Amino acid sequence: MNDNSLAYWQDKAEQLVIEGRAYINGKYQQAASGEQFDCLSPIDGRHLANVSACGQADADVAVACARKAFDSGDWRRFPPAKRKLILQKFADLVEQHGDELALLETLDMGKPISDSINVDIQGALRCLRWTAEAIDKVYDEVAPSAENELGMVTHEPVGVVAAIVPWNFPLVMACWKLAPALATGNSVILKPSEKSPLTAIKLAALATQAGIPDGVFNVLPGFGHTIGKALALHNDVDTLVFTGSTAVAKQLFIYAGQSNMKRVWTEAGGKSPNIVFADAPDLDQAAAAAAGAICFNQGEVCTAGSRLLVESSIKDEFVAKVIAATKQWQPGNPLDPNTNVGAIVDQSQQTRVLGFIEQAQQQGGSLCQGGNAIEPVANGFYIEPTVFDNISNDMDIAQQEIFGPVLSIISFETMEEAIEIANDSEYGLAAGVWTSNLSKGHRVAKALRAGSVWVNQWDGGDMTAPFGGYKQSGNGRDKSLHAFSKYTEVKATWIKL
Numbered sequence: 001m002n003d004n005s006l007a008y009w010q011d012k013a014e015q016l017v018i019e020g021r022a023y024i025n026g027k028y029q030q031a032a033s034g035e036q037f038d039c040l041s042p043i044d045g046r047h048l049a050n051v052s053a054c055g056q057a058d059a060d061v062a063v064a065c066a067r068k069a070f071d072s073g074d075w076r077r078f079p080p081a082k083r084k085l086i087l088q089k090f091a092d093l094v095e096q097h098g099d100e101l102a103l104l105e106t107l108d109m110g111k112p113i114s115d116s117i118n119v120d121i122q123g124a125l126r127c128l129r130w131t132a133e134a135i136d137k138v139y140d141e142v143a144p145s146a147e148n149e150l151g152m153v154t155h156e157p158v159g160v161v162a163a164i165v166p167w168n169f170p171l172v173m174a175c176w177k178l179a180p181a182l183a184t185g186n187s188v189i190l191k192p193s194e195k196s197p198l199t200a201i202k203l204a205a206l207a208t209q210a211g212i213p214d215g216v217f218n219v220l221p222g223f224g225h226t227i228g229k230a231l232a233l234h235n236d237v238d239t240l241v242f243t244g245s246t247a248v249a250k251q252l253f254i255y256a257g258q259s260n261m262k263r264v265w266t267e268a269g270g271k272s273p274n275i276v277f278a279d280a281p282d283l284d285q286a287a288a289a290a291a292g293a294i295c296f297n298q299g300e301v302c303t304a305g306s307r308l309l310v311e312s313s314i315k316d317e318f319v320a321k322v323i324a325a326t327k328q329w330q331p332g333n334p335l336d337p338n339t340n341v342g343a344i345v346d347q348s349q350q351t352r353v354l355g356f357i358e359q360a361q362q363q364g365g366s367l368c369q370g371g372n373a374i375e376p377v378a379n380g381f382y383i384e385p386t387v388f389d390n391i392s393n394d395m396d397i398a399q400q401e402i403f404g405p406v407l408s409i410i411s412f413e414t415m416e417e418a419i420e421i422a423n424d425s426e427y428g429l430a431a432g433v434w435t436s437n438l439s440k441g442h443r444v445a446k447a448l449r450a451g452s453v454w455v456n457q458w459d460g461g462d463m464t465a466p467f468g469g470y471k472q473s474g475n476g477r478d479k480s481l482h483a484f485s486k487y488t489e490v491k492a493t494w495i496k497l
Contacts, residue, residue: 009113009335012103020049020197022058022221023204025065026214031222032057037194042110042343043334045379051197054222059189059230062218066160066187067236069215076157076185080136083183087132090210091125097206101199105171109196110343110381111297112334123172127479130463131179134481143492150495155488157185158263159238162231164224164252165200166244167193167345168300168403174200176467177241178217180483189218189237191228193244195345197221224248235260241486243267243302245401246427246472265486267302267467268474269401270429273422274305274458275444277415278314280434281456287321290407293432293458295329295385298344299353299405302473303430305458307398309418312411319409323369323387326407331374331382343380344404350381353404357386360397360408366390370405393421401427415440419447428470432458 020039021028030036035053040046052058070076075083094101101124102116111120143151163177170192181188192200204219220227232240232255240262242252249266256264274293280286293305310318332339344350350373357371370384383404391398391408398408412418422431431450435441445453451469454460461467466482468474477483 004337006333006336009103009106009337012099013107013335016100016103016107018049018104018198019201019205020051020221021201022052022054023201023219024058024062025218026208028205031055032061037223039108039198040346041107042345042381043107044377048107049198051194051201051221054220054227056226056230058220058222059227059234062189062220063160063231063234063236065215066189066218069213070157070159070187074213075182075187075216078185083185084132084135086211087128087135087179087183090207090212091128091132093206093210094121094128094203095125097202101171101202104198104202105196106334106342108198109167109170110334110345112339112342114337114339115297115342120169120171123169124175126463127172127175127179131183134484135183138481138484145494148497150497152493152495154491154493155184155484156491158487158489159186160189160236161186161239161241161487162189162191162234162237164191164228164231164240164242164244165193167195168297168302170196171199171203173243174203176478176483177243181241181487182212182217184484184487186487187216189220189231191220191222191231194221194223229255232256233259237262239263239265239487241265241476243476243478245269246474249474263486265476266474267476267478268469268472269427270302270304270469270473271307271399271401271425271427272303272305272430272432272450273307273309273425273448274432275309275418275422275434276311276314276318277418277433277435277440278311279436281436283314283318283321286434287318287325289432289458290322291325291329291385294407295326295341295405298342298383299385300345300349300403303452303459304403305432306402306406306408307393307422308407308409309412309421310409311418312413315411319368319389322407322409326369326385326387329385329405331384332376341385341405343377343382345381347381349403350383353383353402353406356397356400356402356404356406360388360391360395360406363395363397364390365395365397365408393424399425415444419444423447423449426472429473430454430469
């Protein structure tokens with residue numbers, strides 16, 4: 001894989017043959033109803049593919065195939081070392097098709113091609129390879145027992161897993177779900193977002209090519225209110241895993257209760273605070289990180305640092321640095337490797353973000369930078385990175401997840417006030433703390449109600465640490481060995497000797 005040039009990627013895009021059908025039981029097929037929807041690129045509005053719009057009938061078929069594959073034991077009874085080799089081959093195939101997958105991701109979702117290559121493809125590979133390598137490193141337990149008894153605690157696969165993933169990181173989020181689910185011996189049905197289904201559809205064929213048996217990994221594109229709902233209500237789906245909005249996450253818990261009380265693990269919304277104290281070790285570095293935390297992936301990130309809390313004594317100086325840093329992030333053609341801000345995923349999302357910008361101005365926010373829709377590529381959906389100062393934490397712009405490149409700057413006087421403001425949110429996904437005082441950094445990090453806290457950095461960590469939130473950011477834990485527990489049942493077996 002390489003970054004190449006705009007002309008290179010434009011030529012590759014013209015030659016690309018895109019698959020839009022569902023993938024069930026080892027083969028591509030149209031939705032049972034024959035219904036399709038248009039997949040359009042946010043880059044310039046071009047038509048990419050006709051994608052199958054799956055529904056209840058497709059859910060029934062896919063779940064039956066997944067259940068049959070699970071019950072047969074062709075996958076779950078493989079020795080862990082054999083599953084590891086197959087998942088490693090799966091990762092190798094993803095790497096071999098990296099340019100194609102990166103291009104699909106960029107065309108479909110609008111992110112810069114350089115990010116698709118260097119962030120999304122690499123992130124998917126790290127997930128698949130780390131998870132594969134962990135398969136035969138996880139041990140069961142022997143319980144303490146009397147000498148005439150043997151107590152064993154084992155982890156068994158749950159069965160059929162339905163995974164519903166978002167549009168902002170389609171490939172990485174899919175791998176975060178399917179890798180541990182497959183590693184632990186389950187069958188998986190993946191439902192990608194209708195806004196960005198193409199990499200998931202391509203991924204399915206690579207799984208089969210790697211040696212994953214038919215029926216073990218299926219992909220059902222379509223809409224949340226049809227195929228998503230059908231999977232969430234299905235009585236033969238054992239576990240539902242989801243990344244997306246808090247509103248949808250809440251509805252999935254209702255569907256689970258209305259059906260078979262399936263387990264539901266959700267990674268939901270965020271309104272993450274990034275706290276900069278006056279004693280931050282490097283204000284230039286902190287400002288650059290603050291700009292990246294809201295501009296990367298067009299701000300369409302659940303952990304976007306959308307609330308920047310700045311100690312009042314350095315506020316004017318620091319805001320100037322943030323504005324200067326934000327100007328380095330400018331929307332351009334996502335197929336140009338030099339672009340660092342791409343297109344908003346579609347017109348409805350662009351309209352939503354612009355609505356928040358207008359509302360913030362009406363409520364008294366000071367617009368310092370950006371705020372406009374622009375067209376670096378004709379017929380595309382783009383928004384300038386936007387910075388607001390003089391925001392109070394009770395404004396909608398500071399409380400609602402916008403999912404766009406819109407930063408709210410809020411000042412504070414004391415450490416206690418910073419913690420209070422940071423925690424004054426229904427969300428609790430991530431947070432950042434910038435200080436040279438290790439003791440202060442530790443106390444603040446411990447007090448923050450967030451699943452991930454980064455000190456003197458933003459978005460740190462790797463596959464060895466879990467990712468997930470507090471409060472209405474969901475109950476899920478992706479990455480690390482913690483993810484394995486979502487896809488296994490704990491069984492205690494006592495043998496009389």
